[in-house]
Every structure is written in C-alpha cells, then in structure tokens.
Amino acid sequence: MPKIVDHGARRAELARAMWRVVYRDxxxxxxxxxxxxxxxxxxxxxxxxFATQTELLVFAMEHVQAEAAERIAADDRTGxxxxxxxxxLEQLLPLDRQRVREAEVWLLLAARAQxxxxxxxxxxxxxxxxxxxxxxxxALLTGQPAADPEAVARLHALLDGLALHALLYPERMPxxxxxxxxxxxxxxxxxx
Amino acid sequence: MPKIVDHGARRAELARAMWRVVYRDxxxxxxxxxxxxxxxxxxxxxxxxFATQTELLVFAMEHVQAEAAERIAADDRTGxxxxxxxxxLEQLLPLDRQRVREAEVWLLLAARAQxxxxxxxxxxxxxxxxxxxxxxxxALLTGQPAADPEAVARLHALLDGLALHALLYPERMPxxxxxxxxxxxxxxxxxx
Numbered sequence: 382m383p384k385i386v387d388h389g390a391r392r393a394e395l396a397r398a399m400w401r402v403v404y405r406d407x408x409x410x411x412x413x414x415x416x417x418x419x420x421x422x423x424x425x426x427x428x429x430x431f432a433t434q435t436e437l438l439v440f441a442m443e444h445v446q447a448e449a450a451e452r453i454a455a456d457d458r459t460g461x462x463x464x465x466x467x468x469x470l471e472q473l474l475p476l477d478r479q480r481v482r483e484a485e486v487w488l489l490l491a492a493r494a495q496x497x498x499x500x501x502x503x504x505x506x507x508x509x510x511x512x513x514x515x516x517x518x519x520a521l522l523t524g525q526p527a528a529d530p531e532a533v534a535r536l537h538a539l540l541d542g543l544a545l546h547a548l549l550y551p552e553r554m555p556x557x558x559x560x561x562x563x564x565x566x567x568x569x570x571x572x573x
Numbered sequence: 574m575p576k577i578v579d580h581g582a583r584r585a586e587l588a589r590a591m592w593r594v595v596y597r598d599x600x601x602x603x604x605x606x607x608x609x610x611x612x613x614x615x616x617x618x619x620x621x622x623f624a625t626q627t628e629l630l631v632f633a634m635e636h637v638q639a640e641a642a643e644r645i646a647a648d649d650r651t652g653x654x655x656x657x658x659x660x661x662l663e664q665l666l667p668l669d670r671q672r673v674r675e676a677e678v679w680l681l682l683a684a685r686a687q688x689x690x691x692x693x694x695x696x697x698x699x700x701x702x703x704x705x706x707x708x709x710x711x712a713l714l715t716g717q718p719a720a721d722p723e724a725v726a727r728l729h730a731l732l733d734g735l736a737l738h739a740l741l742y743p744e745r746m747p748x749x750x751x752x753x754x755x756x757x758x759x760x761x762x763x764x765x
Contacts, residue, residue, distance in 0.1 A: 409688035485687055492684030494741055495677055496601035504741060534746075534754050541737055542730030549686055549696060554726075562726050569761065 395420055395430060396444050403441060404478070408485040411437065438490045439503045445483040446507050449473060453514065466518035466567055467560075473511055473540060474563070475548045476556040484548045512537050522570040532570060539566050587612055587622060588636050595633060596670070600677040603629065630682045631695045637675040638699050641665060645706065658710035658759055659752075665703055665732060666755070667740045668748040676740045704729050714762040724762060731758050 398420035402411045416437070417427040431437045452472045458465050475484035487507065493500035515537040519528035543562060546554040590612035594603045608629070609619040623629045644664045650657050667676035679699065685692035707729040711720035735754060738746040 489684050492681050538734030539731045542734030545733055
C-alpha cells in the first residue's frame with residue numbers, strides 16, 4: 382500500500398498545535414521549534430509545511446479569522462440593535478485571553494505586512510472581515526440597509542485603534558474601558 | 574591628549590544615517606549593516622552603540638517623536654479651532670513619505686512591544702504624546718480647558734486606527750480619505 386498523506390489534515394493538526402502554543406505562551410513563543418515539539422513532529426518535518434515564520438503567522442491568522450467569524454455567526458442576535466452591534470464588534474477586541482492572543486497574531490502580521498506580500502494579502506483579507514462587521518453594525522444601528530461608507534470607515538478605524546490600545550496598554554485600556562468607548566461611539570450612530 | 578569621544582554626538586550622527594536609510598528604502602531596510610554602511614562605520618562599531626535591532630528601532634522611534642513634536646510646535650495656530658486641530662492631528666498620520674516612514678517605525682516597534690520591555694516603554698512614551706495631541710484638539714474644539722477623557726480616548730483610538738489603515742492599505746485609505754474621516758470625526762466634537 383502506498384503511504385497516504387492527507388496534506389489538509391496534517392496542516393489542521395499543526396494549526397491546533399500552533400494555537401495551543403500561542404494560547405499558552407503568547408505569539409512570541411510560536412516558533413517552528415516550539416510548534417514542532419508541541420505537535421510531536423521534527424522541526425524539519427514542520428518546515429516542509431511552513432518554510433518561514435511569516436508562513437506560520439499567515440496560517441495562524443487564517444485560524445484567528447475562522448474563530449472570530451465562528452463566534453460572530455454563533456451570536457443569536459437577541460436584544461436590540463445597539464446590544465447586538467456591541468456584542469458582534471466585541472468579538473474583534475482583545476477582551477479575554479483568546480482574543481488577546483488573536484490580536485497578538487494580528488499585530489505581528491500587520492508589522493510583517495509592511496515588507497512581506499503574503500502577510501499583506503492575508504491582512505487585507507482579515508481587514509475585509511472587520512469592515513464587514515462594521516458595515517453590519519452601522520446598517521443595524523442606523524436602520525439603513527446600505528451602511529454609510531464614512532460611518533463604516535470611522536467605526537472600523539476606531540475598532541482597530543481600540544484593539545491596538547487594549548493589546549499594548551492594558552493598564553490604560555482595560556476591557557471595561559474598551560467596551561465603554563466602543564459603546565459611546567455606537568451611541569452616536571443610533572438612528573434618532 | 575586622551576581621545577575624546579562624544580557619545581551623544583556619535584549617536585546623533587548614527588540617528589541621521591539611520592533615518593536616511595529608513596527614508597530612502599523603508600524601515601525594513603534599516604539593519605545594523607546598512608546603517609553602518611550609510612554612516613561609514615564598521616558594523617561592529619555600530620553594535621557598540623546598538624546591540625540589537627530593537628535598540629535601533631527604539632532609537633528611530635525617539636527620532637520620530639522628536640520630528641512630530643517639532644512639526645506640531647512649529648504650527649502657527651492660525652485659523653479657526655477646527656482648522657488648527659485638523660492640522661495638528663494630521664502631523665500624526667502617514668500622509669506623506671516622511672510620515673509614512675515614521676508610521677512604519679511606529680508599527681514595527683508596536684509589534685516588538687508585545688515581547689520586548691524596552692520597545693514597550695518607548696511605545697508608551699510615544700502613546701503619551703499622541704494622547705496629548707488628542708487632548709489639545711478636544712479642548713480646542715469643545716472650548717473646555719479640561720478635555721473630556723472619553724472624547725480624547727475615542728479620538729486617540731480613531732487616529733491610531735486611521736494611521737494603521739493608511740499605512741497598511743494605502744489603496745483603501747489614501748491621504749485624502751484619511752483627512753476626510755479625521756475631519757468628519759472632529760466635526761462631531763465642535764461645541765454647538
């Protein structure tokens with residue numbers, strides 16, 4: 382029998398190992414070596430799948446996007462527009478350990494995107510997802526099916542700025558503060 | 574005569590060489606090797622001043638902060654509050670090559686700050702400067718000497734989010750668009 386290697390399944394196995402390392406030790410700890418150890422692989426076997434640190438980060442970001450999209454899809458949309466919008470957008474802020482780890486990946490990949498085209502493509506894709514969430518929120522809050530592009534762009538910038546501040550300066554921007562500031566901005570969007 | 578080495582002057586000389594490399598080729602090109610070549614030093618002499626890439630970035634960020642502070646101080650404050658606030662805050666957005674390079678340093682150092690305490694300290698200091706500019710703008714626009722902390726925090730997050738978007742996705746957020754979105758946010762702060 383020829384040896385059957387399921388490429389997709391092996392990548393998924395690696396993704397899980399990588400995420401365990403990131404979740405436990407932070408994104409700075411996610412190296413080819415540490416992920417290989419976590420998965421019980423040799424570093425060289427892992428390098429067959431991910432040649433560079435950026436490829437690992439791009440893969441981690443795919444995982445981050447899938448997790449966030451799943452949480453947003455799982456929201457039951459109960460409550461008023463203001464409440465739903467806040468809940469959906471909070472999925473994109475680093476308000477607990479899972480989301481802090483997600484934001485760490487996002488920020489590292491953002492820095493790489495300045496010089497690496499693969500990082501850039503992945504970041505632009507993630508950015509599309511965040512903008513869609515902002516569009517959804519603006520449409521919901523204003524009661525207009527076509528969300529005002531300027532309101533969307535401002536909410537999108539505010540969200541990413543809050544994410545950055547909550548991630549880098551948690552003592553200045555603790556979760557409750559980030560929630561409050563997001564809420565204050567959403568209040569300005571509610572149809573009067 | 575003993576050899577007199579003016580440490581400060583040599584660091585300033587290196588800062589200028591570093592900035593020439595960053596300005597010409599982008600922050601990704603600013604390595605110990607390339608900066609040493611630009612300054613006409615040996616890499617090992619440069620490493621005497623900056624042992625790591627993060628030390629170089631921290632130094633570059635000091636330069637970025639000094640340049641931005643100088644531009645803000647040089648503003649003549651002519652025009653109405655709305656106009657002055659917009660002009661001051663635009664100094665902190667990547668709207669031309671100089672400011673794009675500054676934002677590149679800022680974003681790279683932000684990513685390092687997740688794992689490096691020296692990067693973190695420098696970033697927190699830069700963040701203070703940005704918050705002070707936001708405070709100035711809010712106080713000016715609302716006519717209240719004590720700027721509302723919530724309005725300041727939202728403007729600060731919006732500014733950093735716009736900077737991130739303009740830097741990473743210039744095709745989605747060209748300078749004119751970033752200016753327009755900042756202006757739209759400032760309009761909401763003007764005392765009615």
